[in-house]
Amino acid sequence: MTAGKGSIVKAGEAMGFKQLFDDDSSTYTYLLWDPSTKDAIIVDPVDIQVDRDLKEIESLGLNLVYGVNTHAHADHITGTGLLKTKIDGFQSVISDASGAKADIKIGPGDKIVFGSRSISVRATPGHTEGCLSYVADDESFVLTGDTLLIQGCGRTDFQGGSAEKLYNSVHSQLFTLPDETIVYPAHDYKGRTSAKLGDEKKTNPRLGEGKTESDFVEIMKNLNLSYPKKIDVAVPANMRCGVPDVE
Amino acid sequence: MTAGKGSIVKAGEAMGFKQLFDDDSSTYTYLLWDPSTKDAIIVDPVDIQVDRDLKEIESLGLNLVYGVNTHAHADHITGTGLLKTKIDGFQSVISDASGAKADIKIGPGDKIVFGSRSISVRATPGHTEGCLSYVADDESFVLTGDTLLIQGCGRTDFQGGSAEKLYNSVHSQLFTLPDETIVYPAHDYKGRTSAKLGDEKKTNPRLGEGKTESDFVEIMKNLNLSYPKKIDVAVPANMRCGVPDVE
Numbered sequence: 001m002t003a004g005k006g007s008i009v010k011a012g013e014a015m016g017f018k019q020l021f022d023d024d025s026s027t028y029t030y031l032l033w034d035p036s037t038k039d040a041i042i043v044d045p046v047d048i049q050v051d052r053d054l055k056e057i058e059s060l061g062l063n064l065v066y067g068v069n070t071h072a073h074a075d076h077i078t079g080t081g082l083l084k085t086k087i088d089g090f091q092s093v094i095s096d097a098s099g100a101k102a103d104i105k106i107g108p109g110d111k112i113v114f115g116s117r118s119i120s121v122r123a124t125p126g127h128t129e130g131c132l133s134y135v136a137d138d139e140s141f142v143l144t145g146d147t148l149l150i151q152g153c154g155r156t157d158f159q160g161g162s163a164e165k166l167y168n169s170v171h172s173q174l175f176t177l178p179d180e181t182i183v184y185p186a187h188d189y190k191g192r193t194s195a196k197l198g199d200e201k202k203t204n205p206r207l208g209e210g211k212t213e214s215d216f217v218e219i220m221k222n223l224n225l226s227y228p229k230k231i232d233v234a235v236p237a238n239m240r241c242g243v244p245d246v247e
Numbered sequence: 248m249t250a251g252k253g254s255i256v257k258a259g260e261a262m263g264f265k266q267l268f269d270d271d272s273s274t275y276t277y278l279l280w281d282p283s284t285k286d287a288i289i290v291d292p293v294d295i296q297v298d299r300d301l302k303e304i305e306s307l308g309l310n311l312v313y314g315v316n317t318h319a320h321a322d323h324i325t326g327t328g329l330l331k332t333k334i335d336g337f338q339s340v341i342s343d344a345s346g347a348k349a350d351i352k353i354g355p356g357d358k359i360v361f362g363s364r365s366i367s368v369r370a371t372p373g374h375t376e377g378c379l380s381y382v383a384d385d386e387s388f389v390l391t392g393d394t395l396l397i398q399g400c401g402r403t404d405f406q407g408g409s410a411e412k413l414y415n416s417v418h419s420q421l422f423t424l425p426d427e428t429i430v431y432p433a434h435d436y437k438g439r440t441s442a443k444l445g446d447e448k449k450t451n452p453r454l455g456e457g458k459t460e461s462d463f464v465e466i467m468k469n470l471n472l473s474y475p476k477k478i479d480v481a482v483p484a485n486m487r488c489g490v491p492d493v494e
């Protein structure tokens with residue numbers, strides 16, 4: 001008989017992590033990997049940055065498994081469709097609740113495993129009905145998509161958005177994580193790359209200490225945001241997990 | 248480029264689990280596995296039951312990776328030494344704090360990964376200084392070794408035992424898990440195979456509700472247990488992870 005496959009992940013051993021930025025849509029893309037096996041995932045890739053991403057992947061020696069979206073974006077086209085044409089066996093992943101097409105549909109409580117590391121899935125609807133957040137296996141960080149931004153949050157006036165749902169998602173699914181957990185959002189428009197969750201719990205001007213659900217609903221009602229520039233192009237493309245349409 | 252290795256573990260997908268019993272020492276041995284990949288570990292195997300274990304492993308189609316001990320046992324000889332002679336690449340695992348020899352030494356916060364499933368390690372000294380408990384990745388169960396037994400606990404008068412330490416291990420590391428978590432101990436002498444942790448928190452006659460640390464120390468002082476039958480044979484063998492000595 002021959003032994004199976006396993007490993008020991010030592011206490012405190014950090015997951016491989018790289019944050020990348022798309023200037024055009026102010027989108028953060030994340031590479032996460034098992035430092036031993038180099039099995040990796042990419043979260044929220046942007047179509048026009050796929051060449052950059054592939055160079056990073058090659059120089060880090062990663063074996064990409066999945067392209068995971070936090071939701072069907074309205075401001076850029078996902079890179080998962082293009083990545084599928086470049087990497088044999090690579091699969092796209094999105095929430096079942098998004099209604100979008102992808103190789104794999106996931107929901108709350110699922111785990112996305114790469115090598116011996118993983119992220120776990122929390123349902124955080126509100127910006128869209130299908131928004132997910134992803135918690136690192138050691139709770140050292142959370143990818144919040146457009147649900148919780150640094151000192152802000154995603155808009156709730158398009159794509160089945162709901163201020164009430166977003167408020168409850170943040171309070172029940174994100175603010176229940178440890179204060180030390182690092183928030184990595186899908187966007188930032190002011191050069192901030194991360195925040196401590198404990199700081200957002202206290203000082204987020206829309207969702208932090210002292211803000212009630214009805215305060216939040218009122219704030220979101222009065223934002224007077226303009227129509228999202230790329231929504232009419234990006235959403236249809238993202239509902240089939242990016243271009244090219246690879247079915 | 249070719250994709251790496253990963254998987255999706257769906258919410259609620261149970262780990263493969265089988266409990267086995269050695270009549271001679273009243274020891275429970277556990278087989279745990281990833282239902283998709285069949286990668287598996289065995290916890291607290293008993294030397295005289297290795298043939299039975301191998302038959303189980305074969306009939307379940309498992310690929311055994313590790314033989315993990317909760318501690319250096321005094322009442323039976325571990326089967327990990329024998330299993331190493333039967334399975335190519337199979338490795339023995341025990342706590343660093345045990346002082347015993349093994350292929351891999353682990354400590355609190357480490358994770359033992361098999362396929363895409365894992366157990367996490369908690370230090371629960373008291374029965375011995377090196378006792379560990381193992382929590383399933385979904386917290387559905389905990390393997391408590393001789394730290395917490397059903398309506399009882401391991402003795403604390405040999406092998407560097409300490410009633411104070413055992414009391415604090417149980418309260419800080421085990422009773423902090425959910426009430427629904429199932430306790431699977433290393434032994435039972437009355438035919439009980441498992442207990443709900445919530446019931447032990449309430450009704451364990453030594454450690455449950457209302458019992459203080461000093462109550463517990465007093466109880467353990469007055470047990471008047473006989474000298475462990477096999478300790479002089481078993482402990483030296485287990486300090487080198489069982490016979491044959493395979494270094």
Ligand SMILES: [Fe+2]
Nearest residue numbers: 073074146154
């Ligand atoms: Fe968005």
Ligand SMILES: [Fe+2]
Nearest residue numbers: 320321393401
């Ligand atoms: Fe023991």
